[in-house]
Amino acid sequence: MGIAAELAAQPSAKEQQYKPRIEFDGRTGFIDSDLHSAAETVAFDELLEKHGLAGQGVRLDPDRPVRISRWQNFAGEWLQADRFYVVAERPGGVTADRLIAQMIDHPPARRPALAGPAVFNFQASDLQIGKSDNGGTDGIVTRYLGSLERAVEKYRVLRRFNTVGPVHLMFPGDCVEGNQSQNGRNWWRTDLTLTDQIAVFEQLLYTTIEAFSDDTEQVLVDVVNGNHDEAQRFQTTRPGDGWATHAANSVSKGLARNPDAFGHIQIRTPDPERGYMTVEAGDTVFTIAHGHQWRRGKAMDWWAAQTFHGQNPGAADVLVHGHYHTWELETTDKRARIQSSTLDGGSNYYREMHGAEARRGALVYLTRAGDVTDLSLV
Structure with a gap:
């Protein structure tokens, strides 16, 4: 019997099961991915879809990078879980870059048509x-x-x-x-x-x-x-x-x-x-x-x-x-x-x-x- 098999047979060496979590209070929070092989990539949009947040104005927090956790199981396989930190979009999806671009490209104002004298x-x-x-x-x-x-x-x-x-x-x-x-x-x-x-x-x-x-x-x-x-x-x-x-x-x-x-x-x-x-x-x-x-x-x-x-x-x-x-x-x-x-x-x-x-x-x-x-x- 190999060492890995002997350790797996011992109750104290049993691997704990990974449980992904999601927390979001309407403004900030995080979403954990499912456990996956380190060679795989998780699509954030698919994660939002899975948890019913697609189209709800939720985006990645630009100030907090994705937290990656990796470990090797007893079989020698490298596994990975990803935590995506999220924030709610500002109302209307307002961003400074979009507003600045809008001002630069804004055409000259036309005098509105007024009803009556x-x-x-x-x-x-x-x-x-x-x-x-x-x-x-x-x-x-x-x-x-x-x-x-x-x-x-x-x-x-x-x-x-x-x-x-x-x-x-x-x-x-x-x-x-x-x-x-x-x-x-x-x-x-x-x-x-x-x-x-x-x-x-x-x-x-x-x-x-x-x-x-x-x-x-x-x-x-x-x-x-x-x-x-x-x-x-x-x-x-x-x-x-x-x-x-x-x-x-x-x-x-x-x-x-x-x-x-x-x-x-x-x-x-x-x-x-x-x-x-x-x-x-x-x-x-x-x-x-x-x-x-x-x-x-x-x-x-x-x-x-x-x-x-x-x-x-x-x-x-x-x-x-x-x-x-x-x-x-x-x-x-x-x-x-x-x-x-x-x-x-x-x-x-x-x-x-x-x-x-x-x-x-x-x-x-x-x-x-x-x-x-x-x-x-x-």
Whole structure:
């Protein structure tokens, strides 16, 4: 009897059976091959197929080489088992090499075809005509006319590169300083009477409309009241009882007397029992409010609550407002909130308390199917 046969006959020398294992937690792991002759090669793809991982985004771990185990059995034959370390592919099979090659071979971008014309939007809030601080109403009117001039220039530039349809002029409140803020204590800090404030705002509306009316087939003018525009507070009247909408309705009646020249102008104000309104301009829906309906930083919460309870802001793509005297853009995937800057001279009281001042001007931008583009302060 040979030595190998004698050893095989002894229970203590019995060879242990090799058992392949697989461990994979969805991200990393390993797969053991079956025991095979050292002269044979195991195909990794066949191993994946055997264990039901083919097509599941599993690949060899590039940072860990295959572990090869070899040993000689009692019959003198060399055997081998292979451990393949695996990782899950990144989503979509993303690799740096593929992305780099994609960028190198990327053709010049083509401008996508856009459905329908864009709307040119002009948004001016918080003029507070009559406020005497830092240049008073003279400074406010000068500042506004400069913004209007730059807005018209921007409109003509944008039309060179875009199909632009209606012009949308928005005045989200605090158009006059009024005499109701701080329970009337602001009245001493005004340089115009209330009726003069209203007359100046009416003329600014006429001037703004005339700046665009000859260059477009439709002008939409939307005006809501701010807290400074309120007609009175000591008795509760209607939410829409304010001087800004009063002025807008007066201008509307004036334009109606010349339909040949101004028949393409439409002035819109909220229902008298509502302080804001939701309206269409082209293919985009706007909710226009002043902003005193919520606290700073809570505009989206107000919008969400209106939507939850089935009010008309739920249909809006864009929420437009003022009140906070600094311009802001806040977006989600489907919604945009655009907060106006101010056009007044600032508040000496606020500067004394906080030191802060705002960049002043109106906002201009394009909208198309709810998307906001080309936003700038003018």
